Amino acid sequence: MKDAIINVEGLSHSYGKTVAVDNIYFHVEEGQIFSFLGPNGAGKTTTINLLITLLRIQKGQVTISGVNVAKNPDAVRRNIGVVFQDHRLDRDLTIWETLEFHGKIHSLPKETRRQRITELLNIVELGDKRNAFIKNLSGGMKRSVEIARGLLVHPKVLFLDEPTIGLDTKARQRIWHYIKQINREENVTVFLTTHYMDEADQYSHEICIIDKGKIMANGSSSSLKNAIGKDIYHIKTTDDLKASQILANLPEISHVEKNSNGLLLHLKNNELSASKLVESLTIHQIKLGNLNLLKPTLDDVFIYYTGREIDSTVDA
Amino acid sequence: MPLGFTAIYWRDMIKFARSKAMIFLSLLQPVLWLVFYGISMSNNTGLFFAGTSVAPPDAITVSYMTFITSGVIGMTILFTCLYSGQNLQFDKQYGLMKTIVVSPMPRSQILIGTTLSGITKCLIQTTIITLFGYILGAQLFAGFLLSNIITSAIGLILFSILFSAGLMFLSNMIGLKVNNHDVSQAIMALLTLPLFFASNALYPAETLPFTMKLLCYVNPLAYFIDSVRYFTIGPNFYAFGFNYQIGLEGLLSSFIALGIFALVMFVLAIFVIKNIRDF
Numbered sequence: 001m002k003d004a005i006i007n008v009e010g011l012s013h014s015y016g017k018t019v020a021v022d023n024i025y026f027h028v029e030e031g032q033i034f035s036f037l038g039p040n041g042a043g044k045t046t047t048i049n050l051l052i053t054l055l056r057i058q059k060g061q062v063t064i065s066g067v068n069v070a071k072n073p074d075a076v077r078r079n080i081g082v083v084f085q086d087h088r089l090d091r092d093l094t095i096w097e098t099l100e101f102h103g104k105i106h107s108l109p110k111e112t113r114r115q116r117i118t119e120l121l122n123i124v125e126l127g128d129k130r131n132a133f134i135k136n137l138s139g140g141m142k143r144s145v146e147i148a149r150g151l152l153v154h155p156k157v158l159f160l161d162e163p164t165i166g167l168d169t170k171a172r173q174r175i176w177h178y179i180k181q182i183n184r185e186e187n188v189t190v191f192l193t194t195h196y197m198d199e200a201d202q203y204s205h206e207i208c209i210i211d212k213g214k215i216m217a218n219g220s221s222s223s224l225k226n227a228i229g230k231d232i233y234h235i236k237t238t239d240d241l242k243a244s245q246i247l248a249n250l251p252e253i254s255h256v257e258k259n260s261n262g263l264l265l266h267l268k269n270n271e272l273s274a275s276k277l278v279e280s281l282t283i284h285q286i287k288l289g290n291l292n293l294l295k296p297t298l299d300d301v302f303i304y305y306t307g308r309e310i311d312s313t314v315d316a
Numbered sequence: 317m318p319l320g321f322t323a324i325y326w327r328d329m330i331k332f333a334r335s336k337a338m339i340f341l342s343l344l345q346p347v348l349w350l351v352f353y354g355i356s357m358s359n360n361t362g363l364f365f366a367g368t369s370v371a372p373p374d375a376i377t378v379s380y381m382t383f384i385t386s387g388v389i390g391m392t393i394l395f396t397c398l399y400s401g402q403n404l405q406f407d408k409q410y411g412l413m414k415t416i417v418v419s420p421m422p423r424s425q426i427l428i429g430t431t432l433s434g435i436t437k438c439l440i441q442t443t444i445i446t447l448f449g450y451i452l453g454a455q456l457f458a459g460f461l462l463s464n465i466i467t468s469a470i471g472l473i474l475f476s477i478l479f480s481a482g483l484m485f486l487s488n489m490i491g492l493k494v495n496n497h498d499v500s501q502a503i504m505a506l507l508t509l510p511l512f513f514a515s516n517a518l519y520p521a522e523t524l525p526f527t528m529k530l531l532c533y534v535n536p537l538a539y540f541i542d543s544v545r546y547f548t549i550g551p552n553f554y555a556f557g558f559n560y561q562i563g564l565e566g567l568l569s570s571f572i573a574l575g576i577f578a579l580v581m582f583v584l585a586i587f588v589i590k591n592i593r594d595f
Contacts, residue, residue: 052418053418054414054417054418054595055593056593074420074422075420077418077419077420078420080418082415082418084411084414084415086411088410088411088412088414088415089412090327090331090410090412092331092334092335093327093330093331097327097330101323101326101327102415102419104319104320104322104323104326105320105323105324105416105419105421106419106420106421107319107320107420107421149415
């Protein structure tokens with residue numbers, strides 16, 4: 001694993017008798033966007049807090065950029081940027097002061113600091129609001145300020161705990177555009193948790209699903225989807241009953257499921273072409289009214305591994 | 317040398333300068349003490365303090381207002397610093413502390429920054445209260461030469477820094493340790509009351525009962541007020557019939573006591589901030 005920028009081996013953490021993280025192993029390769037998914041209470045935040053040195057490591061070993069987190073937390077802090085889940089901003093400061101404050105804390109030289117702040121504010125489109133007080137900002141704007149703050153120091157790894165929560169679609173896309181940009185141009189590895197499956201699916205190179213403190217699955221979005229199942233055809237015909245009998249005998253189909261809207265054809269190995277399907281029905285004088293190819297989504301993957309849908313009630 | 321404390325200091329001072337209402341209210345309390353307590357007691361000192369000795373004609377004799385102005389300066393610093401520790405608690409409560417401690421800045425810098433801002437606030441307040449006491453008729457720096465006034469002012473600043481530093485370390489420690497706002501309020505109230513009354517702020521400590529006098533001996537506030545009186549009135553004076561002999565040895569013991577206080581609090585506070593886990 002010479003390319004792994006984050007390496008987690010046998011990490012466990014418990015609060016008293018409650019085990020929050022249970023002997024997990026994973027690694028993140030340099031330059032990747034890595035999504036950490038799990039239901040509420042799965043151990044995501046505990047894991048992040050262990051990685052970013054906020055919690056003391058009880059058992060296991062974590063290295064970030066080759067530095068042992070337990071042994072040298074200060075060196076780790078120099079390599080990371082963090083955006084926390086809830087708003088963590090000083091209400092009584094302006095946007096500019098907030099970023100200045102954090103730039104100073106990270107000992108960025110004055111010129112570099114101001115240049116970087118201006119650059120980041122333009123990207124999150126708050127350049128003209130730099131003197132606005134945090135308390136007067138909308139939730140989305142506050143989030144933008146926090147993301148700018150996390151990116152201030154050109155970190156090697158950027159940790160984002162629910163980065164786009166509470167943002168409108170346009171702002172989400174803009175934030176992602178920038179995250180992808182710095183991931184690509186500055187080779188920043190991004191470690192994130194999100195409730196938005198579409199974001200994890202669309203933007204991450206690698207996805208890790210955690211539940212009850214254990215890693216349930218790990219891999220690229222497409223490999224995870226392929227692992228849980230094959231494609232499904234959703235069809236509607238002039239005679240669904242007859243069609244289901246005919247199609248169940250096709251070698252490419254594992255089984256046929258009937259629902260109120262038609263038939264679901266579960267494929268064995270994704271090798272049934274639509275034309276062959278139409279052909280096998282036409283010879284029996286059955287006409288095809290509707291045909292849809294359903295691919296498993298990341299939501300299906302998530303439900304498959306955790307047994308629940310991701311809690312979307314937080315999408316305020 | 318790490319300079320992260322300048323960021324903490326800078327932020328605290330911006331917020332301080334911006335909170336006009338807070339500045340006004342924090343100055344109102346000592347002024348009210350001077351006006352209400354000072355003026356009313358000035359008319360009654362003869363009644364309450366039947367002096368044990370009579371001032372010789374050539375001795376410096378000062379009014380009660382002069383006497384308690386020093387006490388009120390001490391009290392203001394005590395209150396300001398002890399309540400400042402809650403700023404760190406709010407930082408923790410609103411999660412701001414997390415964003416600070418995940419930076420590579422050493423945690424001791426947080427302590428140094430907040431302590432310096434606390435000291436600055438106290439120096440501003442001390443100056444304003446001294447001026448206000450003067451307006452209300454306190455005979456401060458009376459009969460001093462200009463050079464004496466300058467050395468006294470420098471001495472006053474130095475001792476104020478030492479005293480407020482010790483208090484800031486103490487209150488930051490409480491702010492970091494206690495997670496509940498109500499509990500820390502109660503602790504502050506519990507601390508300020510005995511510290512204030514088991515001292516020489518409002519009356520001479522010599523008249524206190526034995527146990528309170530003992531408390532007074534370990535009370536940094538009492539040592540600080542001694543030094544303020546030394547600098548603003550003089551090493552030897554009479555107030556309402558009591559002879560105050562602070563002298564150079566008194567000043568020296570104040571310096572040592574406040575130095576030990578600041579040092580012990582510093583060591584403890586550093587220990588606390590380095591070992592705290594629940595940010």
